[in-house]
Amino acid sequence: MREEEVLALAQQHADQAEVFSVSSRSIPVSYEANRLKSVDTRDSSGMALRIIKDGRIGFSSTTDMEDTEGLVGRAVEMLPFGARAHMDFPESSEYTHVPTYDEGTAALESASLVEVGGALIEKLHADFPDVVWEGRVSQGVSTTRLLNSRGLVAEETSSSVGLGVEGTLVRDTDMLFVFGRASSCKPDLETNEVIAALTRKLQWAERVASAPTGQVPVIFTPQAVAGLLLGPLLAGFNGRNIVQQSSPLIEKLGSRILDPRITVWDDPTNPFVPGSRTFDDEGVPATRFPLVQEGVIANFLYDLQTAGQAGATTTGSAHRGLASQPGPGASVIIIDPGDTTFAEMIAGHEKALVVESFLGAGQGNILGGDFSANVLLGYAVEKGEVTGRVKDTMVAGNVYAILEALGALGSEPEWVGGSLQIPALCCNGVSVSSKG
Amino acid sequence: MRDLIESALKGLNADYVEIRIEERESTNIAFRGRELDEIGHSTGKGGNVRACVKGGWGFASFNSIDDLRAKAVQAVEQARMVGNEKTELADAPPVVAIVPPHIVHDPAQVSLADKHRILEEYLDLLWGGPEIQTSSLRYADGHRTMYYGNTQGTYTEQARIDVNFWASAVARAGGEVQQASISMGSLGDFGLVHRMHETVAELPQKAVDFLKAPQVKGGEYTVILDPILAGVFVHEAFGHLSEADHVYENPKLREVMVLGRRFGGDYLNIVDGAKIPSLRGSFQYDEEGVESNRTDLIREGVLVGRLHSRETAAKMGETPSGNARAIGHQFPPIVRMTNTVIEPGEATLEDLLEGVKEGVYCSNWYGGMTSMEQFTFSAGESYMIRDGRIEEAVRPVMLSGNVFTTLENLDGVANDLEMNEGGGCGKGGQSPLPVSNGSPHIRLRNCLVGGR
Numbered sequence: 001m002r003e004e005e006v007l008a009l010a011q012q013h014a015d016q017a018e019v020f021s022v023s024s025r026s027i028p029v030s031y032e033a034n035r036l037k038s039v040d041t042r043d044s045s046g047m048a049l050r051i052i053k054d055g056r057i058g059f060s061s062t063t064d065m066e067d068t069e070g071l072v073g074r075a076v077e078m079l080p081f082g083a084r085a086h087m088d089f090p091e092s093s094e095y096t097h098v099p100t101y102d103e104g105t106a107a108l109e110s111a112s113l114v115e116v117g118g119a120l121i122e123k124l125h126a127d128f129p130d131v132v133w134e135g136r137v138s139q140g141v142s143t144t145r146l147l148n149s150r151g152l153v154a155e156e157t158s159s160s161v162g163l164g165v166e167g168t169l170v171r172d173t174d175m176l177f178v179f180g181r182a183s184s185c186k187p188d189l190e191t192n193e194v195i196a197a198l199t200r201k202l203q204w205a206e207r208v209a210s211a212p213t214g215q216v217p218v219i220f221t222p223q224a225v226a227g228l229l230l231g232p233l234l235a236g237f238n239g240r241n242i243v244q245q246s247s248p249l250i251e252k253l254g255s256r257i258l259d260p261r262i263t264v265w266d267d268p269t270n271p272f273v274p275g276s277r278t279f280d281d282e283g284v285p286a287t288r289f290p291l292v293q294e295g296v297i298a299n300f301l302y303d304l305q306t307a308g309q310a311g312a313t314t315t316g317s318a319h320r321g322l323a324s325q326p327g328p329g330a331s332v333i334i335i336d337p338g339d340t341t342f343a344e345m346i347a348g349h350e351k352a353l354v355v356e357s358f359l360g361a362g363q364g365n366i367l368g369g370d371f372s373a374n375v376l377l378g379y380a381v382e383k384g385e386v387t388g389r390v391k392d393t394m395v396a397g398n399v400y401a402i403l404e405a406l407g408a409l410g411s412e413p414e415w416v417g418g419s420l421q422i423p424a425l426c427c428n429g430v431s432v433s434s435k436g
Numbered sequence: 437m438r439d440l441i442e443s444a445l446k447g448l449n450a451d452y453v454e455i456r457i458e459e460r461e462s463t464n465i466a467f468r469g470r471e472l473d474e475i476g477h478s479t480g481k482g483g484n485v486r487a488c489v490k491g492g493w494g495f496a497s498f499n500s501i502d503d504l505r506a507k508a509v510q511a512v513e514q515a516r517m518v519g520n521e522k523t524e525l526a527d528a529p530p531v532v533a534i535v536p537p538h539i540v541h542d543p544a545q546v547s548l549a550d551k552h553r554i555l556e557e558y559l560d561l562l563w564g565g566p567e568i569q570t571s572s573l574r575y576a577d578g579h580r581t582m583y584y585g586n587t588q589g590t591y592t593e594q595a596r597i598d599v600n601f602w603a604s605a606v607a608r609a610g611g612e613v614q615q616a617s618i619s620m621g622s623l624g625d626f627g628l629v630h631r632m633h634e635t636v637a638e639l640p641q642k643a644v645d646f647l648k649a650p651q652v653k654g655g656e657y658t659v660i661l662d663p664i665l666a667g668v669f670v671h672e673a674f675g676h677l678s679e680a681d682h683v684y685e686n687p688k689l690r691e692v693m694v695l696g697r698r699f700g701g702d703y704l705n706i707v708d709g710a711k712i713p714s715l716r717g718s719f720q721y722d723e724e725g726v727e728s729n730r731t732d733l734i735r736e737g738v739l740v741g742r743l744h745s746r747e748t749a750a751k752m753g754e755t756p757s758g759n760a761r762a763i764g765h766q767f768p769p770i771v772r773m774t775n776t777v778i779e780p781g782e783a784t785l786e787d788l789l790e791g792v793k794e795g796v797y798c799s800n801w802y803g804g805m806t807s808m809e810q811f812t813f814s815a816g817e818s819y820m821i822r823d824g825r826i827e828e829a830v831r832p833v834m835l836s837g838n839v840f841t842t843l844e845n846l847d848g849v850a851n852d853l854e855m856n857e858g859g860g861c862g863k864g865g866q867s868p869l870p871v872s873n874g875s876p877h878i879r880l881r882n883c884l885v886g887g888r
Contacts, residue, residue, distance in 0.1 A: 033685035033686065036492065038495055039494055039514040040768075046480070063499045067479065078477060081472065081552045083473055083474060132685070173809065325474050359811070360813070360836070368613035374836040395886075396888065435656060
């Protein structure tokens with residue numbers, strides 16, 4: 001195979017070498033304005049080469065599988081300027097196989113995706129004729145291969161099927177946007193759950209209510225936790241930010257800085273969950289480990305290079321695209337549930353804000369744990385009941401501060417987008433500002 | 437390449453088919469802290485076929501361009517699964533053209549050793565102060581050649597060279613972390629990398645100042661935006677709404693976005709166009725072979741035009757504007773902005789400041805997003821305005837507003853137009869697309885500012 005050829009050639013020029021290749025095919029079918037718009041097939045493939053010589057790293061990548069000599073030549077050319085290596089490529093390991101491939105999913109063709117998507121859009125259009133629906137159903141199969149000069153050979157194929165749907169309701173210049181998503185490695189998409197969630201959103205959003213402002217309790221749905229809080233939180237655990245000492249969590253390992261009800265796992269060993277995997281993108285076995293255990297900072301996320309720099313061990317958290325070198329990141333985040341139902345969270349407040357989705361999340365100073373965003377979809381709660389959708393409203397706060405002073409932890413975790421299992425949170429210390 | 441594409445297009449049973457082949461090559465260098473983090477070289481090759489049958493689309497993308505004919509047939513079959521209406525594409529005169537890249541200073545002529553050395557100079561600037569905890573410095577250049585042909589006789593070859601530069605300084609004191617950053621890009625000009633010293637040298641002090649700066653109290657303020665942030669504002673607060681693909685199949689939105697609707701005061705003029713030469717969003721032909729243009733979007737406060745692909749133009753009975761763009765061969769072209777500008781007015785910055793009792797002056801940018809109705813964008817730096825003067829620094833703020841009312845609240849346009857060529861635009865999973873935007877200083881009344 002090409003990968004073996006590249007590895008053999010690269011070893012003539014370097015002390016260590018690693019070849020990473022991906023080939024994938026996906027079939028998305030898209031809907032616009034309540035009807036089928038496009039059927040696509042997307043094939044892609046490519047290889048990346050990392051080499052280490054005299055303690056420096058060379059890297060190149062290509063999508064031209066014939067260009068083995070060019071790939072090696074360009075990586076060698078980079079060596080004199082390359083980053084200092086703080087790692088060796090790993091030897092082969094005994095892997096515990098994590099299943100992510102399903103033959104039924106792999107066999108799905110565009111006609112059956114059109115059937116699923118068509119039924120979903122038709123049902124939504126019938127239930128909500130004023131809403132304009134867009135959507136996409138897609139199937140994908142992807143194979144990753146990894147070889148290195150220490151004898152490691154690893155290959156994994158995974159399958160996925162996903163759907164995303166967006167409804168837009170326009171009343172003059174008032175616009176409402178609702179989103180629904182689901183994904184799985186198996187052909188078992190729960191379209192009824194997606195419809196139920198969208199229906200609830202549209203019902204709650206039917207009326208417009210004025211937002212409570214100031215420091216009010218804010219209830220984050222699982223989708224909102226994923227959309228606004230997870231980014232700044234995980235940035236603090238990223239090995240790159242630890243090595244750069246730009247994470248507020250350095251020197252906090254082993255300390256309890258969050259509410260003791262909070263436990264967060266990275267668990268890529270969950271079978272048939274998109275994002276799960278047998279080994280990471282450097283060939284290190286993927287394992288389940290806590291980032292936060294009962295409020296205590298338990299582990300950071302490392303790949304080989306950042307672990308070497310930090311004097312730590314890789315956590316099997318390497319992620320990479322084709323054209324860039326690996327970096328640490330989370331795979332499948334699981335937040336353990338608490339004991340408050342979503343209904344109880346809402347019923348328990350005289351005045352509160354429920355937030356669902358945001359505009360502009362991830363802007364601003366996320367390194368310090370700060371968040372700030374416009375509420376794209378959120379609802380006012382008065383006397384324990386949802387009174388309607390809020391508009392022109394912004395929320396701001398600091399993720400560490402609000403998770404330290406956590407109000408309530410939800411008892412009904414949901415899979416958000418397939419790869420995150422998250423309960424609702426009720427938080428204090430969020431600033432809410434709103435127009436008039 | 438022309439023979440390859442044209443022979444694959446012959447005799448297909450479809451209303452319309454187009455083929456793109458792309459070759460690209462890029463170099464990137466990244467420092468994290470003082471240490472080089474990554475240096476790499478990538479090459480890519482690939483293409484796609486897009487076909488339309490009875491109004492339905494089929495699209496196939498690939499890396500191997502072998503057997504292009506079979507791929508074209510596949511795309512046509514996919515389109516046939518979809519189509520049951522009528523194919524409507526606005527007329528575009530067939531063109532045959534070979535367009536060389538716009539080059540001021542070709543990054544390919546600069547050795548890797550020189551690029552590396554120049555970046556190291558910036559590292560020293562970024563580490564100017566004891567409170568600097570770390571820094572990030574990235575450089576990338578890319579050369580992209582696109583070969584395009586369609587069944588209506590158009591064939592184009594176009595190349596472009598993009599240069600990008602990012603720098604940020606991170607300051608830390610106790611548990612507080614703050615950063616100041618800059619993003620810049622150019623079309624075909626490596627010289628950009630020689631011109632950033634002054635800007636980069638200011639970053640460490642700014643990051644340190646943010647540590648000490650108080651957070652503004654959230655609420656409504658009169659806000660004055662510098663030309664760079666005002667460019668981001670026009671892109672987010674209005675530009676995306678002028679993209680016809682959001683509008684053309686939504687009857688309610690078509691009513692709202694009817695040409696002739698008043699959006700702002702007489703002094704408000706907004707244009708978009710790739711024809712303005714040598715900017716990041718500039719090109720000769722869009723990715724449907726339509727010649728680039730200059731489109732008036734708002735003239736004297738009134739909506740007069742919008743951005744189109746051939747399909748959206750046909751379905752709205754308007755003229756294609758040459759705004760169909762894709763970031764690469766993996767994606768079909770969609771309606772995108774190019775270079776979007778608020779045209780300069782008569783006022784000076786002093787005129788805008790006059791009479792502002794308490795407000796916020798915002799400059800530079802961090803990011804922005806829009807939902808069509810609402811938008812947000814964040815400032816790189818913010819200062820309080822008190823009694824008409826720019827006073828103490830506050831933590832950089834995030835601003836938010838309603839597209840339809842904010843332009844009405846735009847009550848002052850200065851005369852000092854500048855273009856912002858940093859960052860990139862994201863839409864429909866395609867990011868970053870090189871665009872530029874620009875504006876003079878502008879003033880917004882009753883703008884919602886996020887804060888404590």
